[in-house]
Structures are given as C-alpha cells and as structure tokens.
Amino acid sequence: MAGTDTTLSPFPKDIALAPVIILVSPQLGENIGMCARAMLNCAVTELRIVNPRDGWPNPGATSSAAGATAVLDQANLYTSTKDAVADLEFVLATTARPREMVKDIYSTDAAAKEIRQRNAGGIQKCGIMFGPERAGLENDDVVFANAILNIPLNPGFSSLNLAQAVLLVCFSWLSAENPFSAQEIATEMGDTAPAKKEDVEFLLAQLEDELTQGGFFRSPLQKPTILRNIRNFFFRSAPTQQDVRTLHGIVSCLTGKRRRGQG
Amino acid sequence: MAGTDTTLSPFPKDIALAPVIILVSPQLGENIGMCARAMLNCAVTELRIVNPRDGWPNPGATSSAAGATAVLDQANLYTSTKDAVADLEFVLATTARPREMVKDIYSTDAAAKEIRQRNAGGIQKCGIMFGPERAGLENDDVVFANAILNIPLNPGFSSLNLAQAVLLVCFSWLSAENPFSAQEIATEMGDTAPAKKEDVEFLLAQLEDELTQGGFFRSPLQKPTILRNIRNFFFRSAPTQQDVRTLHGIVSCLTGKRRRGQG
Numbered sequence: 189m190a191g192t193d194t195t196l197s198p199f200p201k202d203i204a205l206a207p208v209i210i211l212v213s214p215q216l217g218e219n220i221g222m223c224a225r226a227m228l229n230c231a232v233t234e235l236r237i238v239n240p241r242d243g244w245p246n247p248g249a250t251s252s253a254a255g256a257t258a259v260l261d262q263a264n265l266y267t268s269t270k271d272a273v274a275d276l277e278f279v280l281a282t283t284a285r286p287r288e289m290v291k292d293i294y295s296t297d298a299a300a301k302e303i304r305q306r307n308a309g310g311i312q313k314c315g316i317m318f319g320p321e322r323a324g325l326e327n328d329d330v331v332f333a334n335a336i337l338n339i340p341l342n343p344g345f346s347s348l349n350l351a352q353a354v355l356l357v358c359f360s361w362l363s364a365e366n367p368f369s370a371q372e373i374a375t376e377m378g379d380t381a382p383a384k385k386e387d388v389e390f391l392l393a394q395l396e397d398e399l400t401q402g403g404f405f406r407s408p409l410q411k412p413t414i415l416r417n418i419r420n421f422f423f424r425s426a427p428t429q430q431d432v433r434t435l436h437g438i439v440s441c442l443t444g445k446r447r448r449g450q451g
Numbered sequence: 452m453a454g455t456d457t458t459l460s461p462f463p464k465d466i467a468l469a470p471v472i473i474l475v476s477p478q479l480g481e482n483i484g485m486c487a488r489a490m491l492n493c494a495v496t497e498l499r500i501v502n503p504r505d506g507w508p509n510p511g512a513t514s515s516a517a518g519a520t521a522v523l524d525q526a527n528l529y530t531s532t533k534d535a536v537a538d539l540e541f542v543l544a545t546t547a548r549p550r551e552m553v554k555d556i557y558s559t560d561a562a563a564k565e566i567r568q569r570n571a572g573g574i575q576k577c578g579i580m581f582g583p584e585r586a587g588l589e590n591d592d593v594v595f596a597n598a599i600l601n602i603p604l605n606p607g608f609s610s611l612n613l614a615q616a617v618l619l620v621c622f623s624w625l626s627a628e629n630p631f632s633a634q635e636i637a638t639e640m641g642d643t644a645p646a647k648k649e650d651v652e653f654l655l656a657q658l659e660d661e662l663t664q665g666g667f668f669r670s671p672l673q674k675p676t677i678l679r680n681i682r683n684f685f686f687r688s689a690p691t692q693q694d695v696r697t698l699h700g701i702v703s704c705l706t707g708k709r710r711r712g713q714g
Contacts, residue, residue, distance in 0.1 A: 226615070231605040256608065274649035291683070297626060312645065331683045332648065340626070342494040345519065352489070355615055356622055363560060363603070382575065385595065386537035420594045
C-alpha cells in the first residue's frame with residue numbers, strides 16, 4: 189500500500205533526494221507521529237528510528253501522524269546511531285547546545301543548500317539527526333555527524349519541540365528545492381503611502397450608506413455578497429491615502445448630484 | 452513584568468518590525484499557547500485574537516505556551532476581524548484553499564521579503580491572519596487582506612496544525628532578517644567522492660583494535676573519551692574514499708612495523 193501511495197512522490201523524478209531523518213532515542217510515540225506528519229508536509233519520506241523508548245511500532249505514533257502513516261510504515265528501526273548512518277555520505281546533527289568538539293555549524297538555510305549541492309553532483313545520500321525530546325543528542329551521537337545543524341531562532345527563547353524542529357529543517361530543505369515557492373510579488377508605490385485599513389473601512393461604510401439610500405441593493409439576500417465583492421475590490425487594490433481622499437470626493441460628488449437631481 | 456522581559460526584544464533596535472499575528476476564531480486554548488511559543492521562538496511578539504471560542508484569558512493557553520507567557524499577557528482581544536486589522540497598512544491572509552476572489556498569492560519567502568521591504572521604508576505595520584483550526588479563514592475575513600499567503604508544501608499532503616503554520620510563517624520572516632542565519636559553508640571535494648560512514652567506521656574499528664593491542668589506552672576509564680575524540684576527528688574531516696584507503700594503508704604499515712619490531 190505505502191509503496192504506491194502517491195503522496196510520497198509528488199515531485200518530478202529529477203528533483204534532488206530528500207535527506208533521511210534520523211530520530212535518536214525518541215521518547216513519546218505521539219512525537220514520532222508528529223515528526224512523520226511534518227516530514228510528509230515537506231515531501232521528506234525516509235524516517236529512521238534509533239532505540240525508541242516505548243518500542244516500535246507504537247500506536248500513539250499512528251494516531252498523531254494525521255494520515256502520514258506511509259512514512260511510519262516504511263520507517264526503519266536501528267539499535268545504534270552508528271548503524272543508522274552507515275550508508276550515508278553526509279550527516280548533520282541538530283543541536284542548540286554548544287559542544288566541546290570542533291565541528292562546522294550550519295544554519296537551516298546553509299544545510300539546505302549543502303544537501304542540494306551534494307545531491308546535484310550525483311547520489312550522495314544525506315541525513316539529519318535529532319535527539320530525544322528533553323536532553324537532545326548526546327556527544328556520542330553527535331560525533332557521527334560531519335557537522336552541526338543549528339536552527340537560528342530568537343536566542344532568548346529558542347526551545348522547540350521535536351516535531352517543530354523537524355518541520356523547520358524539512359521546510360528549509362523543501363524551500364530550497366520547491367518549484368512552487370519561487371513566486372515573487374512586485375508592487376509599485378510611487379511617492380504616496382498606503383492607507384490604513386480603518387480609513388478604507390470608513391470610506392466603505394459611507395459608500396454602503398449611500399448605496400442603501402440610493403436603492404442599490406434591490407435584494408436584501410444579495411446585499412452581503414455584493415458588499416463583500418466591493419470590499420474585496422477595494423482592499424485588493426491596496427488604495428493609497430491619496431486614493432482614499434479621491435474616492436471620498438467621488439462618492440460625495442455622485443451623491444450630491446443625485447440629491448440635486450432628486451431635490 | 453512582561454514589559455521588561457528581555458526575551459521580547461533580543462535584536463538590535465534597527466531591525467525591522469515583526470508582523471502582527473492575528474488568530475481569527477481560534478478554538479483550543481492549547482493551540483493559542485503553542486502559537487505564542489512559535490511566535491516567540493522567532494522573535495515575533497504581537498498577538499491579536501478575534502473571538503476565541505473558549506473565551507479569554509484561557510488557562511490552557513498559558514500551560515502550552517512553554518514560557519512564552521509574555522506574548523499571551525500582551526495579546527489584544529477583538530470582536531471583529533475589521534477591528535483587529537484597523538491600524539495595519541498591509542495584511543496577508545494565510546490559506547491553503549483556493550478562493551473565488553481575485554488576490555495576489557505570496558509564498559512564505561515572498562511574504563517575508565514584502566514585509567521587510569515595507570518596513571525598510573518607514574513604519575508600515577504588517578499583519579498575518581490565520582483562521583480557526585478546522586475550517587480556516589472565512590471569505591468574510593480573507594476580504595480584509597491585501598493578499599493571500601500560501602505556505603508552499605507537498606501538494607499531496609499539505610495540512611498543518613495552527614501552531615505549525617504560525618511557526619513556518621514567523622520563521623520565514625525571521626530568516627529574512629536574522630543576523631544569525633547568514634552563515635554559509637563551503638567545501639571543496641576535488642575529483643574524489645566522500646566515503647560512506649560504514650567505511651570510516653570499519654577503519655576506526657581496525658584502528659581501535661590495533662591501538663588496544665599496542666597498549667595505547669593506559670586507563671580503561673579514559674578509553675571512551677579518547678575514542679570519541681578520534682572518531683570526531685575522522686568524521687569532522689569528512690574523509691574521501693581515497694583518504695580511507697590511504698589511512699588503511701597507514702595503519703597496516705605502522706602495525707606491520709610494530710610487529711616486525713616486536714618479532
């Protein structure tokens with residue numbers, strides 16, 4: 189079943205290999221399941237588990253995976269970190285704590301680029317290790333890595349849970365690869381400033397008032413939909429402060445004309 | 452207390468303003484707390500909450516915030532999305548579903564750049580809206596946004612929980628700003644390939660054998676530490692296949708010499 193699950197290979201074949209995720213001594217099955225979900229969110233599918241505290245398979249993992257069961261079904265179990273990394277050419281150890289050993293430190297962005305470059309040249313299989321929930325990786329595990337991966341966060345508040353760490357690392361890899369993430373948006377402002385939302389809203393309230401008085405909304409049922417479309421038009425166009433003044437002028441002008449016509 | 456919490460402003464004053472995070476009709480207090488934690492991880496501190504289902508304040512939020520209580524204490528409560536965005540100049544609505552209205556779609560990277568650019572010119576306050584856990588934002592909320600923010604994930608498995616969505620959006624903003632994330636790593640490989648971990652490990656096992664026989668480890672207590680240092684040295688240097696062959700040759704040569712000397 190898992191082998192034919194199309195969610196596991198959403199990308200063209202020529203896309204680079206995703207890194208292997210290695211969980212060393214994870215404690216709660218629930219966290220393993222949430223890691224599997226985070227991985228599959230980012231099209232990362234190969235999970236290795238070293239000495240899970242509560243054994244394997246773990247029903248708690250399945251229930252928290254939110255459908256990413258194919259990742260769990262295909263996960264491989266190991267009794268040592270050494271065995272879990274044996275067939276890999278390049279391994280990073282995720283840790284926030286400083287270690288007494290000399291190793292390069294990669295940010296998530298730098299790690300994503302490194303893995304992409306290593307994959308580009310051929311088939312270098314890369315892995316990223318994560319330690320148990322509370323203590324993180326031990327030095328005897330870190331030593332198997334080529335370098336350290338540090339997720340650059342608020343230095344005053346950098347503690348993440350396991351699945352969030354996996355999510356950020358996998359998302360950084362995906363973003364470096366993702367054909368869907370490249371879209372750029374450009375806007376020109378000229379020499380005016382954008383209006384505040386409340387100024388636009390005030391304009392819209394006036395307009396609605398006038399339109400209601402003018403009998404614009406023939407069906408009360410359709411009024412909310414029509415108003416939403418109007419509001420969407422005005423917010424989408426990101427009016428400037430000058431635009432808002434101009435639009436007020438237009439509304440006043442048009443209603444003045446109607447009043448004169450009616451009067 | 453919260454106002455003097457140093458974790459709220461870890462960066463130099465000249466760094467751009469973080470976006471405001473707006474949770475519209477969130478359901479579980481626990482999720483609000485996890486959002487606050489994810490925000491503070493990324494140095495994003497201003498939270499606005501529109502009509503939380505279970506009221507506010509919510510003890511469940513505090514217990515899941517893992518110490519990010521300053522964000523919760525300073526959060527502002529609103530009874531409408533309109534009021535929550537009133538003082539903002541630029542607002543994005545996070546949604547994965549297609550909508551019937553015409554709006555630009557930003558990726559997380561494009562959104563991070565846009566917010567940085569808008570902040571760079573002066574004080575344009577930006578906000579990012581997130582909908583309730585199951586259904587996401589309603590069209591009547593999306594309409595208040597200038598554009599849509601779409602987190603580019605595996606299209607076959609893109610469902611995130613609320614706090615994870617907040618984390619990815621805030622982390623993308625932080626990464627575009629973060630003075631700590633810029634580190635790049637460069638490596639030169641020449642025309643050889645890196646060795647597999649198991650080949651390095653096999654070499655180390657042989658070396659350990661020979662060192663034990665040669666009486667290298669005088670104190671059994673120190674042996675693990677010395678071995679770890681040796682392993683760290685070899686893995687850190689990322690030996691190539693050629694290096695491993697050479698090192699085998701060196702070990703054989705040296706031990707052969709010792710045996711000849713002893714024989």
